[in-house]
Amino acid sequence: MKILSTSTVHDAASIPFLRIEPSRGWRNLGLGELWDYRGLLYFLVLRDIKVKYKQTVIGAGWAVIQPLFTMVVFTLFFGKLAKIPSDGIPYPIFSFAAIVPWGFFANGLSQASGSLVTGGGLIKRIYFPRLIIPIAAVLSGSVDFLLAFAILLVMMVYFGITPTFAVVWVPMLLLLAVVTSLGVGLWLSALNAQFRDVRYAVGFLVQMWLYCTPIAYPSSLLPEKWQVIYGLNPMAGVVEGFRWALLGTDTAPGPMLIVSVAVSLTLLVTGGYYFRRMEKNFADVI
């Protein structure tokens, strides 16, 4: 057997020094350390993606079936029966363009909320920046998003919609969805570690949030002056942004999107600090 080849001569300068102390109050976000552990983040996301549809018959088909069926139901009931307006574009693609980013957000949010409890085995046994766990949970929905997005592109071809130059904003809007999802996910995951009430609240929260977001209906239903306030729901900004960037609706999200970005960043930063504050107890309460 090969003997481990670690040199016994220590260069004092290269040896890391660490002080472990009781942590009290607020701490910094530890972004540098998070960066050092990016390899672990990569493998955890990879694991979640690889494992997600193992031992299923339809496999990744689920990533497509869910939004498609939601769209069909929305089109039937809201589009055909309730005759909800759709900013002058065919209702199916109108709703689908919103369902795709919403699905990514909602899925990321619920995965992140439960992530600390699901990942409890790791947290109780190994040290790493705990922030990695909810981040990985949100990011692991990205493959599902890409599959659903591909269907969206196919539908755009079918309905003969050519995207405008605004399509370059899609990645930024997606990032906004990620930030919102993670921001709320950080709050809820840290709370869920201590109070499992969160598990029951999340489903309800996502459902309510869905109703409050212009997915089945356009935000143009609201009077002009309320539009900016509607941006307090960052997903309203994301969804209307998607329609504008891809479908060319005239809902160019100006002030509304700025409000959304501000709310979303606030959620992320406060969520991050709250998470870091609660983090010292995770191993003891999970």
Place this chain on the structure above:
Amino acid sequence: MSENTAIRAEGVGKEYYIGASKTKYQTFGEAVTNTVTQPFRKVAGLIRGRAAAASGLEERIWALNDVSFEIKHGEAVGIIGKNGAGKTTLLKILARITSPTTGHVDIRGRVGALLEVGTGFHPELTGRENIYLNGAILGMSKGDVTRKFDEIVDFSGVERFIDTPVKHYSSGMHMRLAFSVAAHLEPDILIIDEVLAVGDSEFQRKCFNKMEDAGQSGRTVLFVSHNMAAIARFCDRAILLESGAIVEDGAADSVVSGYLMASMGKAAHQEWPEFESAPGNECVRVSSVRVVGANRVTAESIDMRRPVGIEISFSILKKELIFVPAISVFGDSGTHILNALDTSPKWREPQEEGDYRVIAWIPANLLNEGTLIVTVFLMDIWRYSGKPIKYAFITEAVAFQVVDSEGGPSGKGDYPQHWQAAIYPMLEWDTTRA
């Protein structure tokens, strides 16, 4: 903190909240009121940032209390103690999994902690994928893992199944693969919790070799185990924890022996200063029994390569009788290992009244590792047919530990592990070519 200190803990304590506070409700009304108001009180606690109050946990326990120690680079230290003594809590603080409530720890060097093998293994992923994932979890970079990949697979002995999902592995294969990844970590300080008890004996031997390599290559090792023989063999030093505090810190074999003996309520030396109540009868009284090393000093632990003496001191009160000193040695699980009696002509005759001291020497390279318990007799087996007459009979008079800590040739050769057997004699082996 000096240059060659790897870990220094000062006044480390850890308080846990356990269980709900016990409140008795006198009336049904009070109980209902409480059920209704409790959520509000909890939310109030939450808003004020008092997580424990919000969870209704008020009873507290100090799992660790004012623990201080210093470990030098290259030391192999065992941490022992009963379940609940705080061993795992201490390791979790050192590994930064949980934070201390009081005190601080300074650590110089990269820490690798192995609190359970196979942490993060996913049953649906293949062996190969799990090696990378587990490596990342343990803090290895992708490059590190790739470089050591063949070595890891080779060490685990699961080459054929490396591209099979690990859920199809036997539990042994699973453990072996998991340990192999961990064994290829190269931190400056290695923290291990009871993980060596995996796999078959062949694999355990490989693990021990790997641990010893780690120790020899100057790595600091902290090792929690209930396997006392392993601690005595592998560690230079041991720390004994009891109810969250350090009660002993010293050379591994003596701390281990002391702990084992104390937990059995046995000692290597027993004395009866009161003549009247000493074991025996009006014909003979035993005043002390001790376990001694070659230098005739009381010894709680003896290396298996050294002789050990059982010393019996007694006073003969009646001169017409015959007293044959005898011992029985038992293993800690009750195995009767040997009987021995003094067959010298002296004890076939009655002896003068007075004080005597006999030592029964158990030769080197005979006893196996473990706790041994000695029963002592003074009896007459010569003059009476049928049952011998026991004048003094002291069951479980003394106990001692046989350890394998010195290294070098023994009945076991250089086999590094515990190999179950009552005795381990060095025999004459005669080989001829037939």
